[in-house]
Amino acid sequence: MKSENDGNTIRFAVMVRSEGLQKWQRDCYNSLINSGLAVNVLWISEDEEVSVQSWTLRVSAYPWRKLIFRKYYKHFFRPESFNRIPFEEVRGEIPVIHCKTIRKGKYSEYFEESDLNKINAYEPDFILKFGFGIIRGEILTCTPYGVWSFHHGDEQKYRGVPPAFHEIMRNDPVTASILQRLTETLDGGVILRKGFFKTINHSWSANLDQALKLSLNWPLDVCREIISQKSFPAATEGVKTLAPVHKEPENLSMVLFLVKVFVNKVKFHFSEIFLSENWETGLIEARPEQIAGPDAFVISPLKVTWLRAGLRNRYWADSFAIEHKNKLLLLFENYDYRKQKADISATWFDENNKTFGEIKSALNEEWHLSYPFIQMIGDDIYCIPESLRHGSVELYRLDTGTLKLHHSxxxxxxxxxxxxxxxxxxxxxxFFFTPAHATNTELHIWHSETLDGTFIPHTLTPVKSNAGNARPAGPFFTCNGKLYRPAQDSSRTYGGRIIINEIKLLTEDDFLEETVCVLMPPAGYSGIHNISFAGKHMFFDSKKYRFSPAAFRHQIMRRLKL
Structure with a gap:
């Protein structure tokens, strides 16, 4: 039953429940189908038994100690990703086989040999699991790439159910997802993809939605890697974990959880309304080898030459510096809470006298601008400011006389x-960046042979899914012949600290980096999310929280939908 293909298409089957797919599963499926890299050859539908019990038996067998969880989950828990999509809406003309598994032990399910033969006849390369329970036996090895299954939680900490719940209960700053090739060992599969996302501790449904949405493209990513690398990107052995297997929370635990979420929600809205980020930029004498060295570098506020906006409704952030004609050229984001957008400002810094020149407006567009990355190309200085809302990556050339950026x-x-x-x-x-749908989580790379050429996605993009170590935090720098990439750690708070990664491998088809050290914000500050080296200084930014009248007004109007 195998149709001919050009070797660049992967065949797969999908295990599905009889009532259909959840929205996130449908979106995951569509990402595979719409890519043109994968084709569904078979639906494997779960032939579920419907048991009929008497009223008295149902009452006596009901888990009353889990009543609150069960009722909350049924009537109030409404993650968007759980919306049910009827099977007929996604089936199409693809064949369906109905399988009834054999239960062995308390939970293990095994496929009958006749069903395995039917599945093998369609010759899928892998099976994507959206249905059935804990499956074991020959089904796990009947395809070249096995059975792929999602687990929404860090398998080293949280096994069992419910997903994205215990991270909130235990104040874990990140929530994980994994895509694994299943093995005979429960929660001991071969990890194909793993990502970490900042825990949304004031909403269980939002936290789970995030974990589902930001991982649903992973099967496609693995297919893309198989095709490009001509090999299966997985370890030979499954993971080992000693994490406890959680079950549905009992009544007292559920009450405590709901109280915790309510308190977190109050704190969240209070902070958004009354406490606004106030970023400040500064320079400190520091070389790359001090930051990437074995000893932790400490930014002393007393040794910093600060460059501050000094206004309640404005801050300066995203600090970039480059040495030019014995002076340091500084570019930074100039954010105005009243306009809810930023421009790019520039000035000069005299390293000897530690004095700044006049602050000038370098670029003002209709859209929000930030992160003014600068690069010397030949004799000219170019800038690539973040233009996320604009929807394209723009290149500007700097006039060093007027400090104006002109579109190139x-x-x-x-x-x-x-x-x-x-x-x-x-x-x-x-070109490293994070995309609009996952600005703090997914690291993407595009590349080109020349700056004037066409940039295309890296083979492994996204190369990383980690709220604690993905988003760029300034330009790359070299030290002792090694290349380093600063990244933001936003696992606890946006721009909480900077992770310094050494680039071990970077080609058109491969990427590998290794964390070497961490740079903390100065004492008295809550974050640092950008560094840039020039001359004998490091130009950086740090944040505090304070009340901003303009930000307060904006938050109130947004909540009132005015």
Whole structure:
């Protein structure tokens, strides 16, 4: 039953429940189908038994100690990703086989040999599991790439149910998802993809929605890697974990959980309304080898030459510096809470006298601008400011006389990129960024042979899904012949600290980096999310929280939908 293909298409089957798919599963399925890289050859439908019990038996067998959870889950828990999509809406003309598994032990399900033969006849390369229970036996190895299944939680901490729940209960700053190839060992599969997302502790449904939505493209990512690498990107052995297997929370635990979520929600809205981010920029004498060295570098506020907006409704952030004619050229985001947008400002810094020049407006567009990445190309200085709302990556040339940025050309049309960072490595250009749908989580790379050429996605994009180590935090820098990439750690708070990663491998088809150290914000500050080296200084930003009348007004009007 196998149709001919050009070797660039992967065949798969889908295990599904008889009532259909949840929305996130449908979206995951569509990402595979719409890519043109994968084709569904078979639906494997779960032939579920409907048991009929008497009223008295149902009452006596009901888990009354879990009543609150059961009722809350049934009547109040409404994640968007759980919306049910009827099977007939997604089935199409694809064949369906109905399988009834054999129960062995308390939970294990095994497929009958006749059903395995039917599945093998369609020759799928892998099976995507959206139905059935804990499956074991020959079904796990009947296809070349096995059975792929999602688990929404860090398998080293949380096994069992419910997903994205215990992270809130235990104040875990991140919630994980994994895509694994199943093995005979429960929760001991071979990890194909794993990501970490900042826990949304004031909403269980939002936290779960996030974990589902930001991982649903992973099967496609693995298919893309199989096709490009001509091999299966997985370890030979499954993971080992000693994490406890959680069950549905009992009544007292559920009450405590609901109280905790309510308190977190009050704190969240209070902070959004009354406490606004106030970023400040500053320079401190520091070399790359001090930051990437074995000893932790401490930013002392007393040693910093600060460059502050000094206004309640305005802040300066995203600090970039470059040495030019014995002075430091500084570019930074100039954000105005009254306009709810930012421009790019520029000034000069004299390293000897530690004095600043006049603050000038370098660029003002109709859309929000930030992260003014600067790059010396030949004798000219170019800037790629973040233009996420604009929807394209734009390149500007700086007039060093007037400190004005003039549009040069569109570097990458139609790409919504946050904190875009360019690096030339081994005579090849690489553009690192996080996308609009996952600005703090997914690290993407596009590349081109020349800066004037067409940028295309890296084979492994997204190369990382981690709220604690993905989003760029300034330009790459070299130290002792090694290339380093600063990244934001937003696992606890946006721009909480900076992670310094050493680039171990960077080509058109491969990427590997390793964390070497962490840079904390100065004492008295709550975050740092950008560094840039020039001359003998490091230009950085740090944040505090304070009340802003303009931000307060905006939050109130947004909640009142005015």
């Amino acid at each position: 050309r569109t570097l990458i049309p139609g790409l919504q990129a946050a904190d875009g960072t360019l690096v030339n490595h081994q005579n090849h250009w690489y």
